Amino acid sequence: MDTDGDGHVDQEEYRTYRTGPSPPKDNNQITFAEDNASIAVELDSPTMSRTMSSGRESFELTMLEKKTFTIDFEFDSLSLTLKSDETKQVLSGVTGSIKSGRVTAIMGPSGAGKTTFLSTLSGKAYYGITEGNVKINGSIAQISDYKQVVGFVPQEDTMHRTMTVKENLDFYAQLRLPSSYTAEQRDQLVNETIHVLGIWDVHDIQVGDAETRGISGGQRKRVNIGMELVADPTVLFLDEPTSGLDSTSSFEVLEALKKVAGLGINIIVVLHQPQFRIFKMFDEVLLLGRSGRAARQCTSGRPWRRVCAGRGWAL
Ligand SMILES: Nc1ncnc2c1ncn2[C@@H]1O[C@H](COP(=O)(O)OP(=O)(O)OP(=O)(O)O)[C@@H](O)[C@H]1O
Numbered sequence: 001m002d003t004d005g006d007g008h009v010d011q012e013e014y015r016t017y018r019t020g021p022s023p024p025k026d027n028n029q030i031t032f033a034e035d036n037a038s039i040a041v042e043l044d045s046p047t048m049s050r051t052m053s054s055g056r057e058s059f060e061l062t063m064l065e066k067k068t069f070t071i072d073f074e075f076d077s078l079s080l081t082l083k084s085d086e087t088k089q090v091l092s093g094v095t096g097s098i099k100s101g102r103v104t105a106i107m108g109p110s111g112a113g114k115t116t117f118l119s120t121l122s123g124k125a126y127y128g129i130t131e132g133n134v135k136i137n138g139s140i141a142q143i144s145d146y147k148q149v150v151g152f153v154p155q156e157d158t159m160h161r162t163m164t165v166k167e168n169l170d171f172y173a174q175l176r177l178p179s180s181y182t183a184e185q186r187d188q189l190v191n192e193t194i195h196v197l198g199i200w201d202v203h204d205i206q207v208g209d210a211e212t213r214g215i216s217g218g219q220r221k222r223v224n225i226g227m228e229l230v231a232d233p234t235v236l237f238l239d240e241p242t243s244g245l246d247s248t249s250s251f252e253v254l255e256a257l258k259k260v261a262g263l264g265i266n267i268i269v270v271l272h273q274p275q276f277r278i279f280k281m282f283d284e285v286l287l288l289g290r291s292g293r294a295a296r297q298c299t300s301g302r303p304w305r306r307v308c309a310g311r312g313w314a315l
């Protein structure tokens with residue numbers, strides 16, 4: 001234990017004896033600790049060596065890289081009026097900001113306009129007239145200019161039920177990735193995505209449906225997310241990825257999203273009634289009022305309670 005031979009065992013020597021050498025201290029390192037699994041993402045060097053261990057296996061992430069290009073949104077008085085009925089405004093005066101590498105939760109009552117907000121911000125609300133300013137990385141811009149790097153995970157599962165998890169992700173990777181990716185790089189990206197989402201155990205199992213038993217509902221949600229992840233997005237919008245799941249599966253989905261955000265990806269997620277342990281995982285919360293009329297934003301993490309309370313919001 002007394003590794004430096006100075007006659008006494010100091011705190012560091014004792015810790016090393018108990019747990020092995022400590023990793024180099026690095027402000028940029030993000031570590032997610034799970035029960036007996038962890039992912040460490042070292043963000044300091046341009047080459048970014050990253051390893052992931054799940055207790056059973058250890059492998060290096062080479063394709064799922066820390067993003068060098070990230071997207072931050074700022075929106076001011078964002079509104080949407082239906083083209084079919086110009087008297088109907090389904091989103092009204094939403095102001096806030098959404099930053100890369102963070103998980104932003106969009107919450108509010110049913111019919112508040114959460115899905116409408118996602119569609120508007122992701123440039124998919126073709127059925128309406130958008131008003132207000134959207135800034136991307138500080139400049140007024142259209143999200144449609146960034147289509148290639150935006151992923152949208154709809155509420156419904158859209159995968160092929162007769163294919164395995166990996167076959168589904170392979171299929172979407174082939175469909176969506178630029179042709180500059182070699183077959184080996186694509187395969188590596190798909191494998192890494194499966195690991196990050198925590199579904200390697202079922203990678204070769206058929207998704208299945210109501211008649212043919214396959215993977216679980218929570219695993220299916222994560223495959224749904226994976227189908228967008230293999231396209232290598234910079235921003236990921238998700239509409240209720242945990243609806244219909246039990247609390248443990250919901251937590252696993254959020255845990256996976258948190259890891260993805262650690263790569264610098266901007267995660268914007270609509271959620272209903274999250275458990276408190278899930279709520280605590282959000283970095284930002286954007287609250288929509290009825291008819292999308294009011295929006296309030298607060299920063300999560302330790303100070304979120306004070307910030308919300310200071311603004312008079314009861315949470
Ligand atoms: N294309 C449309 N045509 C007519 N009404 C629309 C359209 N899109 C949205 N709305 C209306 O806008 C309101 C908000 O809808 P939205 O789907 O965004 O709510 P939500 O907050 O996602 O609700 P939920 O939590 O139930 O999914 C609803 O009253 C809806 O009827």
Ligand SMILES: [Mg+2]
Nearest residue numbers: 114115116239
């Ligand atoms: Mg909705």
